[in-house]
Amino acid sequence: MDASHDVLPSKLEEYAPTTPDAFRPHPLRGPFNALFFTALDRYLDHLLQPHKRSLFGNLPRTVVELGPGVGANLRYLRAGTRLIAVEPNPAMHDRLRARAARARIDLELHTTGAERLDLPDASVDAVISSLVLCTVPDPVAVLTEVHRVLRPGGRYAFLEHVAAPDGTVLRRLQRAARRPWSWTFEGCSCERDLQTVVEAAGFAETTIEAYRLRSPFLPVNTQIAGVARKHN
Structure with a gap:
C-alpha cells in the first residue's frame, strides 16, 4: 500500500494540537500502571504474542522503542541489543532497567516525550511501539519524529x-x-x-493488518499491527 502523502488530510487535524502537552507524572496513575502491566504481563503477551513475534522477531542490533513501559517487548529482542527506550513515565523506569539487565539488553533510557525525540536525523534502522499512539497527545508529531530519525529504508513496526x-x-x-x-x-x-494517521505520515510503504482480540478488555479489542518503511 502506497502511503505517501504531500498534505495531511483535514480529518487528522484533531490529532495535531499546536503545542503538545508535556507528560506530567501522576502520583497515583503512574505507579498503578507500572504495577498493572507488570502483574498482567504474561496474560497480555499471550494475547498479543502472534503479532509481536512477527513484528519484532527480526530486528537490528540497535532499536528505538517508544513507550516501552515495564519492558513487555524485551522478550522479543536478542541479547546484546542496544535499546534506546523513550519512556517519560518515571514509575516505569526501575522495572524496565531490572528487566533489561535480566534480558542482557543494553538499555539507553530517554525521558523525553515521543513528540520530540532527542536523536539525530536518519540515525536508526528500526523504531517500534505497542499500545503507545493511543496515549500520546499528538500521534501525528510522533510519526513525524519517527520518520525523521529513521535511515532510508528503515522501518517502524x-x-x-x-x-x-x-x-x-x-x-x-x-x-x-x-x-x-x-x-x-x-x-x-x-x-x-x-491506521489513517500512519498511512498519512509520509512513509514510502505501509502494510497494516486489522484484527480483533478476544479478551475482557473490550474497549481495546479492535487493533492493528503493521510495518511502515521509509523510502530508500
Missing part, C-alpha cells in the same frame, strides 16, 4: 488499538468508557483512527 467501526456496539462502549479509561491509563484514547 507497531501494534496499536483503534476505534471500532461506527455504529457498532463496541464503538458505543468505547465512547461510554472514554473518560474513565483515559484517566486510568494515562490519557489512552479508545477512539483513534490510527
